[in-house]
Amino acid sequence: MRVIVVGTRGSALALAQTRFVVERLKESWPEAEFKVKTVKTRGDGGASPLEGAIFVKELQEALLSREVDIAVHSLKDLPTEEPPGLKIAAVPKRQDPRDAFLGRAYKRLEDLPPGAVLGTSSVRRRAQLLAYRPDLRVKDLRGNVDTRLAALGNGEYDAIILAAAGLIRLDLRNRIDQFLEPEVMLPAPGQGALALEVRQGDDLAEELAYALHHHPSADRVRAERAFLKGLGAGCLAPVGALAQVAEDGALSLEGMVLTPDGKSFIRAEIEGEAAEAEELGLELARDVLEQGGRELLAQIRGV
Numbered sequence: 001m002r003v004i005v006v007g008t009r010g011s012a013l014a015l016a017q018t019r020f021v022v023e024r025l026k027e028s029w030p031e032a033e034f035k036v037k038t039v040k041t042r043g044d045g046g047a048s049p050l051e052g053a054i055f056v057k058e059l060q061e062a063l064l065s066r067e068v069d070i071a072v073h074s075l076k077d078l079p080t081e082e083p084p085g086l087k088i089a090a091v092p093k094r095q096d097p098r099d100a101f102l103g104r105a106y107k108r109l110e111d112l113p114p115g116a117v118l119g120t121s122s123v124r125r126r127a128q129l130l131a132y133r134p135d136l137r138v139k140d141l142r143g144n145v146d147t148r149l150a151a152l153g154n155g156e157y158d159a160i161i162l163a164a165a166g167l168i169r170l171d172l173r174n175r176i177d178q179f180l181e182p183e184v185m186l187p188a189p190g191q192g193a194l195a196l197e198v199r200q201g202d203d204l205a206e207e208l209a210y211a212l213h214h215h216p217s218a219d220r221v222r223a224e225r226a227f228l229k230g231l232g233a234g235c236l237a238p239v240g241a242l243a244q245v246a247e248d249g250a251l252s253l254e255g256m257v258l259t260p261d262g263k264s265f266i267r268a269e270i271e272g273e274a275a276e277a278e279e280l281g282l283e284l285a286r287d288v289l290e291q292g293g294r295e296l297l298a299q300i301r302g303v
Ligand SMILES: NCc1[nH]cc(CCC(=O)O)c1CC(=O)O
Pocket: 047, 048, 049, 052, 074, 075, 076, 077, 161, 162, 163, 164, 165, 166, 190, 191, 192, 193, 194
């Protein structure tokens, strides 16, 4: 059997995710041989949505040029449009999708005094924080997880918000002071999930990757991404979405879109069957657009 090359970005988080994936692949396919290849990226490991998209594209190019056979992505960084020639072969079991609060003197978002400085580079987090606590100051925070933790230690910020999943995968769960509930902070579509992407027609890579597929996680993410796609909002709009799937296959999906200042937002919910995850996501997007989301997004584009 040929050696299967698993491609990853070089950040500590990407490498931790890939190590986890390759361990599971080896358990599932003891007779197969897997090799990890770090794809050199032009960016610096930063965290703006645009940089995320560049990293994704470079990994996808490495797939198409046969440099790698399975690419490991953070699902929330993957554009909703799949490039021709590639397909998502598997969505492994999802990690905690929530956002995490890490404080210095104050250990809960509710405890921060007025004027406290919160660090995040995400427009979605900024908008929701300001909607919940308009008295706080939100300041840009970029770089990889280490850089961001260091910035908190330096006293530049009173608290920072990061995806819980990233910290957990880096064995830094003990740094999390508070998990933010979806009522306060609806996660990004796909947050906490990974995607294993392969070339269309590479049946071997597809079959090997599929051993890690987790149906309920895939259905949740499918609904959330369909919502994002249905909004036609692009990666710069503050959009949150979170689906849950019950054991009996019932799916509930919450979605929201905000203005960057958090002053207006539309939030809606839909319920149905996991088997129609995509339709539910698209329908919720239509609801939100009709309830005023269209004007709200036009306002954002006009900025
Ligand atoms: N855009 C950066 C990014 N992409 C994926 C994760 C880790 C969490 C995940 O897998 O969703 C992070 C870091 C963060 O948002 O704090």
